[in-house]
Amino acid sequence: MKASPRPCSIADTLALVGEKYALLVLREVSLGVYRFDRIARNTGAPRDILTARLKRLVEAGILEKVPYNERPPRYEYRATEAGAELQPVLVTLMAWGDRHLNADARPVVLEHDCGEVLSPRLVCAHCGGEADRGSLSHHVRSPGWTTTGPVETAAGGGEA
């Protein structure tokens, strides 16, 4: 019995993309910047760290190497389908920063198909209603865990 953290998809996802620069690499790729040197410059990541991140993201199936030159072998890093599905994470992070940190001058603006500047909104795919703090409830399905913490293994299962 040694204090393992809560099982959670957020933690699992962050284990792949939560290291420093990983999401910035994804940002660059989603902006169309696919090559090592330019990703390094645009993110500010040291080159050795970038090497490690790219390797990890490729292994995780988030990026893939696409050759663009033989002799010497050179690759571009492009998002896989799984990688592209991380875009909502980037968009919501950006929206938060735009609102709370850069309210007066957003460095990058996203434009939606409809012609408007994107204000992203998270909704329920079933009913289309907003999915925010007030409209969501959590159900923990991991054995041994409740919403607030691990189940005490005897001697008074209740919470403080």
Next chain:
Amino acid sequence: MKASPRPCSIADTLALVGEKYALLVLREVSLGVYRFDRIARNTGAPRDILTARLKRLVEAGILEKVPYNERPPRYEYRATEAGAELQPVLVTLMAWGDRHLNADARPVVLEHDCGEVLSPRLVCAHCGGEADRGSLSHHVRSPGWTTTGPVETAAGGGEA
């Protein structure tokens, strides 16, 4: 001319919540776990790191300390309005992990008001249409930057 990284709200936001455990702390708070010890156990964060993260998140206006006991002074950490607005980031991270890492057994399930299990979808607040890779375009508004990189200060501004 010393290679500064791209100005970007994603990077700015990650500077606040991108350090290890920061988003897991927010996850716990959004699950209703407000106290030091329990957050430490549920996230697995070492206590000294947790102290540092909580301090930073409070300073950033994402969490606030609410006293629940004097003598000795004890506080709960609760999300501010700004902190609550990070929920979409947590939800999209969780959705990705649920799909790509825990497809067979989601550790936590979110239920929406409408009675269904939440499938989050990111849409444009204006037109209501899906906001994904295909329907978005980027416009870089930082002086000296284009979509793919910094503007070369002379001698041929083009890209490789």
Next chain:
DNA sequence: CCGGTGAGTTGGATTTTCAAACCCTCTTGT
């Protein structure tokens, strides 16, 4: 041949993380 570009690799200094122990202030049990 010389300089330059792209994509790394290597070595060593600096920061962070980590784990365990310690501290202080109450509260509870006997």
Next chain:
DNA sequence: ACAAGAGGGTTTGAAAATCCAACTCACCGG
């Protein structure tokens, strides 16, 4: 009263990650 325990940290030193500059290797252009 006294010992034990809970809650919320701080301290200490070892282990890991990050940073940065320099170096390599393969090619290209002149």
